[in-house]
Amino acid sequence: MNELSRWLTWKETQTFERKSCYDKSKKPPERLHARVVSDFIAETLVAMANADGGVLLVGQENLRTNGDDGGGEITGVEYSAASMEMLRTAPSRLVGPPLDNAVVQMVQEQGKTVFLFQVASSPVAHHLTDGRCLLRVDNHNAPYSQEKVAQLKQSQSPYERRPVAEAKIADLDVEAMDWFAGRIGWTGDHKELLEEYNLWNGETLNRAALLLFARKPLRWHDHPGITFVRYFGTTRGLGNDYQATPPQRMNRPLVRLVEEAYAVLRGQITVRVELRDLFFENRSDYPEFAWQEAIVNAVGHRDYMISGAGTEIWLFDDHMDIRSPGIPPQPISVEELLQAAETAGRGLHLSRNPLIVRVLIDAGYMREQGKGIPRMFQVMEEADLAPPELAQQDFRFLVTLRKTPVYDAETRQWLQQFEELNRDQRRVLAFARSRSMQFTSRDLQKHFGLNIYAASQLIRSLVRKNVARLVEKGRRIYELVDAPSSGDIPPELVVLLPKFKGQQMVTRREMQEAWSLPRHAAYLRARELVQTGWLELTGARRGSGYRLTDKAKIATV
Helix, strand or coil: CCCHHHHCCCCCECCEEEECCEECCCCCCEECCHHHHHHHHHHHHHHHHHCCCEEEEECEEEEEECCEEEEEEECCCCCCHHHHHHHHCHHHHCEECCCCCCEEEEEEECCEEEEEEEECCCCCCCEECCCCCEEEECCEEEECCHHHHHHHHHHCCCHHHCEECCCCHHHECHHHHHHHHHHHCCCCCHHHHHHHCCCECCCCEEHHHHHHHECCHHHCCCCCCEEEEEECCCCCCCHHHCCECCCEEECCCHHHHHHHHHHHHHCCCCEEEEEECCEEEEEECCCHHHHHHHHHHHHHHCCCCCCCCCEEEEECCCEEEEEEECCCCCCCCHHHHHHHHHHCCCCCCCCCCHHHHHHHHHCCCCCCCCCHHHHHHHHHHHCCECCCEEEEECCEEEEEEECCECCCHHHHHHHHHHCCCCHHHHHHHHHHHCCCCEEEHHHHHHHHCCCHHHHHHHHHHHHHCCCEEEEECCCCEEEECCCCCHHHCCHHHHHHHHHHCCCCCECHHHHHHHHCCCHHHHHHHHHHHHHCCCEEEECCHHHCEEEECHHHHHHHC
């Protein structure tokens, strides 16, 4: 196993977690009971083994700065010999079936003892001895049913694990190996790196190793890469109507293939300069995150057992298709992916090829694991484009992105004043605008396919934000609130506006100073601004403050 140092600065991801043995919320910090740490070790390793595998570092603080995380202080693992043994054996004592493939190291770092656990993706489903089953989704351990994880394991492709007796280390691309080693901070040799990622057992390479790093990928798979075609028009056309560029075939090892595909498509997507809110900005036909996520998912999750077909990118005048062999692995369906995306529900991360996926994650290609598809929908919505289309066509999974605006230009401009509303709230406003600014709960249920509870929650959120109000109680008719003008702004809010320059929140003390009022009088005035919809309270206790509502922002533009 490689030295500890490369893990000390990593941020927590799908395949990496760190755990402190101290409760830092206490003053002074209190050491956690060894049983608590032992339970966390078992939970994290079960979740990782059920997903793509990973590494757990115990004995280091997680340092969070600017919303990001990374390695903090080494505080060590300081317990009795019996408790240290309890931690070391957690993967076998607290897991069923035991995680016999877990590798455990006790390492000295800065004079402190730390534990380094590593577990590979397991071909069988594991659960805790208390009956709970977990799956690693992004950087947390999510509860899943044992039945669902077992179905996942049954649908994982055995192809990537198959040994290839005739393949040699010399068949791998040295440049690709060096590139990946540099990405993860690896300083050992290539054989150790392959062994670390379960791509080589000391004697034989497997199919995943060859797909990821082979010098000549076509020697080991008939369609391992990506084919790009630019079609002129909105359909492929037939005969004389067929107009397209010659297919561009990319067949590099997978760790370098993804970036090559990004570069090819980036060179084909039109970027325009548009005037928005008095500033010029570059606007792409398609949000970069959306098409990159579709490509890396196609590479990582395709079914490599299917021969005679590869991943394809088709770019048309008005849309693009990313097509990959293999339907979503059971128990995930297209309908469940769409539901998770539309409801922004919990993420789904079930890998057909966990060995390949782990390398792509650590290489930095796969981000926000389990949240990628919901995020695709979000960025398309933020760009005012039609949502992605997910479909199953015969043996292929198809993602279609359209550069068609979901709203006309006038509606898009009108919606800009409601920038802090979420996608569903903006959709209701656009719908109401098309219907004389009024709507009912039944309208939302019918138009958006919502149940009565979801429609009611959505309406209440708009009323709370002062952008909608009830106008006819009997029939429960709501209308959009007219945008206030600058002349409507209360004088006491005008005095506060300079305080909001360069910051999102104003504290009570800052209000008191701006108004030159005693503490209680300033509180009463702030409460009145909240009640009239100009300010909203955010945070709790000493971290609390006030921020402008959408109503106030619109009036102060």
